[in-house]
Amino acid sequence: MHRYHKSVVGILLVFMFLFIATTMAGTNAVVTEANLEPPTVCPEVPVLNYHKIDTMQIALSVAPEEFDKQMRYLSENGYHTVTPDQLFKALKKGIPLPDKPILITFDDGYEDNYVNAYPILKKYNFTATFFVITDFISHDPRFMTWDQVKEMAESGFTIGSHTVNHVPLTELNADQITTELTVSSQKLEQELGARPRYFAYPTGTYNDEIRHLVQKAGYKMAFTVRYGQADSDSNFYSIERIPIFRTQHTFRSFFIRVKAAPILERLGLIRN
Numbered sequence: 234m235h236r237y238h239k240s241v242v243g244i245l246l247v248f249m250f251l252f253i254a255t256t257m258a259g260t261n262a263v264v265t266e267a268n269l270e271p272p273t274v275c276p277e278v279p280v281l282n283y284h285k286i287d288t289m290q291i292a293l294s295v296a297p298e299e300f301d302k303q304m305r306y307l308s309e310n311g312y313h314t315v316t317p318d319q320l321f322k323a324l325k326k327g328i329p330l331p332d333k334p335i336l337i338t339f340d341d342g343y344e345d346n347y348v349n350a351y352p353i354l355k356k357y358n359f360t361a362t363f364f365v366i367t368d369f370i371s372h373d374p375r376f377m378t379w380d381q382v383k384e385m386a387e388s389g390f391t392i393g394s395h396t397v398n399h400v401p402l403t404e405l406n407a408d409q410i411t412t413e414l415t416v417s418s419q420k421l422e423q424e425l426g427a428r429p430r431y432f433a434y435p436t437g438t439y440n441d442e443i444r445h446l447v448q449k450a451g452y453k454m455a456f457t458v459r460y461g462q463a464d465s466d467s468n469f470y471s472i473e474r475i476p477i478f479r480t481q482h483t484f485r486s487f488f489i490r491v492k493a494a495p496i497l498e499r500l501g502l503i504r505n
């Protein structure tokens with residue numbers, strides 16, 4: 234009997250030792266990992282980049298029903314659209330973002346953005362950002378009018394600059410670049426009553442000097458077409474985006490790009 238008790242106590246002791254050992258090993262692993270990782274103040278935020286929302290059979294055009302399907306997917310899967318201001322504050326000051334934040338952007342300012350995308354975005358209670366080419370607005374019928382841009386700005390959508398003429402900035406000298414940056418900013422301020430704080434590079438091209446000029450012109454962040462997500466490692470003047478194009482299987486491509494970006498980024502495959 235005594236002998237039996239002793240072995241039970243022995244077995245219990247072994248179990249207790251194993252339990253404590255595994256718990257401590259677990260704790261150690263967590264502490265070690267935390268020490269290796271940089272402090273994260275901002276979650277990874279996918280920034281989607283669209284151009285046209287219409288039925289033209291070109292890569293830049295996503296059909297309205299496809300766009301609706303993509304927005305429905307985001308809505309049903311708990312994504313919350315954020316503004317560039319929210320992203321900026323999260324990156325700069327660690328101000329928390331809603332769950333599953335996503336920033337939706339459009340480049341160039343095509344008329345279909347107002348006619349097709351805007352009603353769909355409103356239907357899902359989403360917000361978005363439109364980077365417009367100021368000399369094309371109200372001049373070229375393929376692009377929006379100032380009244381349309383104004384209406385979206387007044388509904389809480391963000392309007393950013395995409396320069397005056399859409400010339401790739403790498404083809405211009407410093408004075409010409411500054412003119413593109415400041416004249417588009419002045420025009421937006423004159424039309425909308427507020428200075429634009431966000432900028433998107435025409436054709437996505439930039440270099441260190443251009444980034445500096447964008448900062449000097451008073452913009453807080455600039456967006457590229459470099460594939461990736463915005464996070465604490467992002468440079469404010471070269472924020473990554475996820476371009477969404479029309480393909481043979483637009484929704485599947487959209488889904489893969491939105492879902493795969495965090496994984497590819499964690500693996501270090503889409504930072505360069």
Ligand SMILES: [Zn+2]
Pocket residue numbers: 340341395399434435436
């Ligand atoms: Zn563009």
